[in-house]
């Protein structure tokens with residue numbers, strides 16, 4: 001079933017998107033990411049090994065329907081082929097550097113990529129059986145949002161479509177082995193997905209087509225790269241993919257938003273809202289707006305009124321997710337209390353804009369975007385400084401860390 005869906009998605013990807021995908025694959029090869037059981041280019045390896053197409057189908061069944069990624073456990077493959085594949089194909093292109101599990105069951109992973117870069121992915125279990133993966137699209141981020149640990153790290157590189165897809169696929173395989181299934185995927189990890197749009201769109205298409213996650217349960221979150229919001233609307237329609245869109249808003253005036261989100265200086269709220277109206281008109285879908293509630297900053301009556309007025313033109317196709325701030329090093333804000341969050345929702349309702357206060361997940365394990373990688377980077381800097389100081393005892397490692 002999954003294989004059929006995969007073929008169907010491949011068939012509907014429109015020519016422009018397909019051309020971009022070829023360019024993407026060239027970039028993937030250029031950065032020499034290893035071929036894995038999850039790679040799009042696995043079929044090329046099998047072709048080179050002069051295997052019949054049904055071998056690819058068998059491998060995909062093991063990986064995506066049974067959660068088996070070890071070739072030696074794929075019992076319907078000849079031993080000789082297993083041996084060749086073990087030489088040429090890796091089980092994964094990334095290793096788990098650390099994993100933390102929260103009291104609420106949220107599992108957060110720090111993943112080391114083939115070139116040593118670090119990213120994060122998170123799996124969140126819910127009591128209604130949903131299993132949501134939150135995945136990264138870039139190493140670091142160039143957008144510079146002041147409240148975000150990833151933004152404070154700076155940009156390192158884009159992830160390839162394979163690397164993005166693999167984060168969700170690994171969770172999917174693990175859940176399958178436990179008799180569960182991955183139900184939702186959100187692109188809310190490290191990076192700005194619309195700054196790595198082609199790879200993100202290709203990975204999202206494969207998550208739907210290969211992992212069997214419903215397109216409506218795959219949500220791409222952006223800080224508001226307005227021209228790409230329009231392109232995303234067009235591509236969703238052209239490819240008949242009803243992917244979800246979330247916009248990180250956090251402030252409803254240009255002055256306030258520009259102060260915490262530099263993207264607003266390039267694409268202001270007027271331009272962003274025009275693009276959002278285009279998206280809702282073209283796709284017929286609603287948009288989720290993310291609002292991190294920061295005590296005393298953006299949780300008052302005036303901000304609620306501004307937000308209500310901003311979203312009213314979307315005519316019921318807007319929903320606000322209110323998330324008490326996840327505090328990060330370097331940003332002094334504190335989360336809003338429960339009572340103030342509820343009254344913010346009530347004020348929004350006067351404008352016909354529904355809002356929901358979301359529970360912060362994994363708060364005891366730094367599950368906010370970039371926090372784990374930020375912590376790991378700091379530890380690596382500390383270790384480097386300690387090694388350097390050991391070589392040169394006149395240098396103070398503590399000073400090297402904090403300079």
Ligand code: SF4
Nearest residue numbers: 141143145148151191
């Ligand atoms: S919030 Fe998102 S876009 Fe902004 S710096 Fe963090 S990762 Fe980048």
